[in-house]
Amino acid sequence: MELASNYDPKKIEDKWYRKWEEEKAFHADADSPKEPFTIVIPPPNITGKLHMGHALDETLQDILIRWRRMQGYNALWVPGTDHAAISTEVRVTNTLKEQGIDKREIGREAFLEKVWEWKEEYGGAITEQLRKLGTSCDWDRERFTMDEGCSKAVEKVFLDLYKKGYIYRGKRIINWCPTCKTSLSDAEVEHEDQAGHFWHIRYPIVGTDDAVEIATTRPETMLGDTAIAVHPDDERYKDLVGKTVILPLVNKEIPVVADEYVDMEFGTGVVKITPAHDPNDFEVGQRHDLEVINILNDDATINENGGKYAGMDRYEARKAIVEDLEAGGYLVKVQEHLHAVGTHDRCKTTVEPMVKEQWFVRMDELAKPAIEAIEKGELTFVPERFNKVYLRWLYNIHDWCISRQIWWGHRIPAYYCDECGEIVVSSEKPGKCPKCGCEHLTQDEDTLDTWFSSALWPFSTLGWPEDTKDLRTFYPTSVLVTGYDIIFFWVVRMVFSGYEHTGKSPFHTVLIHGLVRDSLGRKMSKSLGNGIDPLEVIDKYGADALRLTLVTGNAPGNDMRYYDERVEASRNFANKMWNASRFILMNLDGAELERPDDADLLPADKWIMSAANTVARDMTENMDKYELGIAVQKVHDFVWDEFCDWYIEIAKYRIYNRENDPKGAAAALWVLRDTLAKALKLMHPFMPFVTEEIYSVLTGGEDLLMLADWPVYDEALSWPEEEEWMGKVKEMVRGIRNVRSEMDVPPSKKTGILIETSDEDLAGCIDLIKESILPLARATKISRIADGDKTENMVPVVSSGITAYLPLAELVDLDKERERLTKEKERLEKELARSAAMLSNEKFLSKAPEAKVREEKEKQIHYQEMMEQVKKQLENL
């Protein structure tokens, strides 16, 4: 079979994905006796388009899933999408607006119909994009957070938590987004430092001519002030407590209260209290039984409580109030001030704290098992430092505001009696009010926070609350893979939900990855327009290249930068494997091969087989520890540096000499094919497409690589002596190349070589060198192994215990040679000095492990031998 000299991913990627799906290779069987290994996908938003963050997240998951599947686990990767409540609602609202349709006008039912239509049309796009990446998800089990099963789970959880008293409705201060016109949870608010002002205002003290100075960053909120506060221990204001002050502009008398919350050191030590629009003030208000005056409409304009400022936007009002304060002589001074402003993470609007009636989840009890999960070792993050991040959030957790004033989402299963206002939480609309018997009840208009349903994802997708076979088999899941940016939103909530509803942690390990940044280290964002589209990268370089790039050289939890050159390097590696296989295939020429007897294997064969064996063991250990970057580096280096650069070159000698030695050629080909097949298995989880393609051509079989067995360490394939010898061969060959290169010996000049050793133990190694040097003729330009004695005009190439002599004297520039040898001598002197220092150190000899000391002694002898050689050569020049 003829293969093109350059690998073209476009020709094969889609083909293999189809084949895998046709063969049901991604499907997991709940009846399988194999040990399960489960991952549920962090569901991408239906509004979303595949971005680099997804690409990284999915790549890591797919690597784990494919690897475990090959290891013989019953591997299940559950895919699905998230309805993304606010994002989707905003998106569809805007789309409708462009068509001249107003959401309020068409009403809730019609709007939801539009959203479902939109979901059907665009919601599938992201899963198609996941397929392009090669994700081996079990698409038969694809779920959606608002599908029937997930909705049922949501409803049951709401009812259960309500019954237990964990869900309650209350009038409390919440974060309000004036753009989206909905309440938000704490997690959805991002704090960013903004340059603002600190206005110092005089509040006249009633009954005196005096006034008290107050500093504020939000003067407009004074319309809702119902007190001012000082610290109870503050001597400066001791006499003030209990008095009243005049609220400027509003001209209302408000009390002065003493409260520990006030920081005496900050500002003037006096705080205006606006219970309706500040979380702290709200609590102070509760303690002192203060009136709560809401001064804002839902769009953050001032409401009727704002007097003459009513109708103004909050910032307009701020400006007007500051002007009026100044005009009235109340403004003392204005300072520049940097302060943290809360913004809605979706739309970046500055949120406004407001008192509203909302639904909350009480978190104190629920958080406990989630905290203990870490302490008991039932849950851990990789890397471990994220345990702390997770715990700190749980220790400081607030009650979770779960109601949202939008339409798209799970509607809250609560009904209000039109007559008496009784609340009934129920899966179905009650026929009549249990309190007053009234038959008119109205369902709560609100929907649930989108994270309420994603919190249940690990078990709702497996069938919970039904006791399904999937749930019994695959739950709890094995690993969750996600970015550190989503720990609070999602991971925390899944864990406490898992414990509360299933009694178990939903997974035992959370593999955390960082962000994919642009080449300048900036976050990829729509507004910056610096996002790289993974699909374009796949189109240009192939999915395998993108995957390899995303996993190479990246440690868990660390951010990485994306740039094309890295993908090019990955693409080049795919091409390297492609060409290695091409070499084997064109020489194999359809021949059937039997495994040669060990006796027919040359040391080089044993070396590469032994090395492959070692790599399989080492990288599996890395994979076990989620060190995917290190693991892939090992197989990459093995394929390129050992297999391609050394073994193939060595094997060529026998292959091109097949006429004289058919058996040798067959043995070499067998080892080539066997070793490449093994390397393809090891590389498959990282680069599924190209490896599957090559494997299928190479084995000519029906079996899919993705379902092949993961290589395990085999004692029978371990040949440490040959591995050691090969190290010497490389050293020798490099030495020869080095001499030729440094001496500017023309590449066309071929020579013979004489090899000798005084060490009998290295006799086998000499044979290996002889058998390897000739095959490496193209690089070393060695045309024959010379017999007989060395002569004076030969250039020696020294390595450990063995010397090679090249008859190059006439070609060599003596000055250059002297320079080279002097350099070598200096290097050896340095090494010898280091070694001598260590070995003359009593403490090293007594305290270091014996093996280390022995190793150092051997090195010293080795260096001394080489030094002798070098000195002799220098004298001979």
Place this chain on the structure above:
RNA sequence: GGGAGCGUAGCUCAGCCGGGAGAGCGUCCGCCUCACACGCGGGAGGUCACGGGUUCGAGCCCCGUCGCGCCCACCA
């Protein structure tokens, strides 16, 4: 204010258990060698931020300093 990171070759980053500093890209030199120029061979390039400490031995462990971003937080 608190927390956890990062600082290693020109650039981007690895470095597992403490035991002679690595990769990719770039650069320089030589090669279109019959798998691959998306390649082959050879080279240059590092005070592992800085200062202490522990240790026979520190890029790695401990303490401190400087620099850089990050997360959390109700000082108005």
